[in-house]
Amino acid sequence: MPYTVDFHTVSTVGLESSPVADALAGLRANEARYFKNKYDHAFTVEPARNAKMAIDWVHGILKEERDIVIASPPLEATDFQIENIRMAYVFYQSGLPINVMYTDDDPTKRAVGFKLSEGMEVPAELASRFKFARQKSKLAGTIRGSYFNIKNKY
Known part of the structure; x- marks a missing residue:
């Protein structure tokens, strides 16, 4: 069942099995607020079992670009297009969200971003x-993040 993230009332719906569910919910709400304010887009996620295409796309890019395999199981994901940008997010049980920003027409605007929930250790991978x-962040506390640019076409 898809869930539209409400950034006014931070909820752990769908993230309950994470040991840092509250912090992960704050990160998810922070992303929802960004997309609502910048693009008037409602940030909607669905359980990982229903978002296989989005998760496979993100995992394929991680494997191909940097030989990264995330050990933690995904809890939920989303995949959407805004203007000429394809976006995908995967939220993991460990508290790690990964996002992919990908434009077809501008290879310089393709990246994978990692964020760590407050209280989460950096994954070994x-x-x-x-x-x-x-x-x-008011919604997520202290956010730690990193990224890399995507070199290939997906």
């Missing part, structure tokens, strides 16, 4: 490859 910067 990312620890030696990325440095994480910090930023503050």
Whole structure:
């Protein structure tokens, strides 16, 4: 069942099995607020079992570009298009959200982003490859994030 994320009332719906569910829900709400304010887009997620195409696309890019396999199981995901940008998000049980921003017409605007929920350790599969910067969010507390640019076409 799809769930439209309400950033006014942060909810752990769909994320309950995460040990950092509250912080992960804050990150998800933070993303929902961004897309609503910037693009007037309602950020809707669905359980991982119903979002196989989005998850496979993200996992394929991670594997092909950097030989990364995420150990934590995905809880939910979303995949949508705004203007000429295809976006995909996967939220993992560990508290890690990964997003892919991909434009067909501008290869310089293709990236994979990682965010860490407050209280979450950097996953081993990312620890030696990325440095994480910090930023503050009213909805998510302290967010640590990193990214890499996508080189190939998907």
